[in-house]
Amino acid sequence: MRTVDSRRIPRNDHPIPAQSSPTTPVRVLIVDDERYFQDVVRELIDATSGFECIGSACSGEEGIDEADRLRPDLVLMDVRMPGIGGMEAARRMNARGNPAIVVLVSAEEGLADGSRGGASEVVPKRKLCRSLLRRLWEERGQTLAETRS
């Protein structure tokens, strides 16, 4: 089984989110149908300096609407949800020109790279931690910031 390499350089070509800067916190939207998981990730984000949780959604469809409304910098989206699911939601966000960086999180291990749809990366849920959040933003957000500047 192929493991996900979280440090791969993404292919996300979206323009830089307007709100991001070195001093303002990274605005994160959580999309997951499991309430407890949302609560835990919110705690994680709140405990990570430089990051702030701006909202949550319980489905891919709701996630797309919330992303359009809230214009997050980063979206942490579950793969397996009722309705269209995370991959299709990521693809649609991409298609709608949403600038947010979408990271798919999954309870399953070993999801193939080719199955990430419009997302930047696929990360196993159990590996979510503060350092991973920082690394995700630093690799993608920093790269985008450099491109912007």
Add this chain to the structure above:
Amino acid sequence: MKGAGIGLGWLAACAGAIALAAATAVINLESSIVDRPVLFTSLRLVYCGGLVVIALAVLARGAGARMAGPILAASYLLALAGLTAVNSPVAFTLGRIAVQASLLLCLYVVFAYPSGHVEQRGATRLLAGSGVAMALLLAANLLLSDIQPVAGPFVRCSGSECPSNPLNVLAAGHGAGTALSTALAVVTALTLAGAAVLVALRAARATPLQRRSLAPLLTWAVLAALSYAFFLSVRTSDQHASLLTPAAVATAAIIAAMPLAIGLGIARGRVFAMGALEQMVAALGGESSLAGLQQTMSRAFADTRLRLLLWQSSDSRYVDVDGAVVELVAIDPRRKITPVSRNGDNLAAVVHDPMLSEHVLEASVSAIRLAVDNARLQHDLTASIDELAASRKRVAGAADEERRRIEQDLHDGAQQGLVALRIKLALLAELAAEDPQSIVPALADAGERVDKALDHIRSLAKGIYPSTLRDLGLGYALGAVVRDLPLEVVVRTDLNRRFPTDVETAVYFCCVEALQNVAKHCGSGARVDLQASEEPCGLRFMIADCGPGFDPALKRATRGLTGMRDRLEAIGGELTIRSARGAGTTVTGRVPASLL
């Protein structure tokens, strides 16, 4: 099939015909106006006696009055025709009329053989036309001429040699009498010739079996027509020619051979049918289907239109070997229908050539009964195999569905909870280094989350296979499962031992499914009776509710009900569901004692 029997009335009639023939034979032997009395009297006796024998044979086959009546009547007329040997004007005249009438009646018998009614329209016209012509000519001859008309080969007197004509009222002269007499003879010859043609046409259109029976009659009709025509020509040309006597003897002998021709026809038909029956029995060895049996019988009896019809007691009608409905009234009336039954119950019917005797067909009945039973068994077996295949598919599908459900349950419940917990513990580990006190409430919460995950997994396992069922048996498991249901369940179980695992599993999950259906359709708090007991005949369970019920005839079996039935039938049990609108539903299951 009806049995054969000859009533006393028929026997008396036959005896009467023989007696009359014998009496007129005595008169013939002593007659002075009959040439060669012994020979011609013998021929007349053979003719009469032969007809009586044929009548008895026909009655013995069960044909009844339709065929036997005309034959016996012809024998009486033939016997009366012997009065032409009496040297008395009245008796001779009576005999003369009887000669003509007996000829017509004998031809009627030829055309009506074997069914007893004339089927050819041409034959009806011939008989009617000839009858009218003969009657008119005979009447004219008797009324206008002082001499009797020229007789046939049996009576040798003619003209002034015969007794005078008592009915002569107008003296038309010899010439008119001769002409009328000749005309009558010609009509007779043409009638015989017409009969031969019609029998030939009938044989040409007949089935092989019918043709075999008709061949002797056809031969007789042709010979009779030819010999009479020859006799007539000899007689007309020169009454004293040396050929006259041989021609008369030959013609008389041929005409007298008519009963022999019919008898040969019957015998040939029977020989053919017996041979066909032998063929059929030999061919039936490997034949078990109705279609195959029909084909075998059709080939053996050379009856391409033979059909086997199966009786469907469910809707009281016949179907053919292909399953198409057949109305008996729509069958060709020229065909015969013979029913096949067992113990008074309709089983099948055979549509066949009427020439095929019931006795021969009766021998096929056993084969027909066997084929019908085989066809039914085959049908039931096919249905069972189809149902078994469908049931296996359903069971496999249900197992896959269950696996999917378990996976979904694990993913959505325990797995998600444990993954979230993993994230939380990693975060707490990091926070512990920064502020150890802050993590204490979080650790307590994490502990609760672990408990919840454990509960979820425990509940899932219970749904897959409860530990009470595994460890304590069916009685305890049923008592335990009702505690978790939002229903008022009155449990009465009398199960004092363990049963085979597959039986306990099947009964347990059937009961659980039934109880879940009650909760779904009757709502929380509904009252349910659950009974389970071991009886001499086996294990029995029942779940009865007072809910809305349903009409089983209108409502298709749901997956749940089908699944219950499949589960129970897979272990050899049976499930019964009784329900009616507004009268609740009762689910009853049984597992035979032999499986416990």
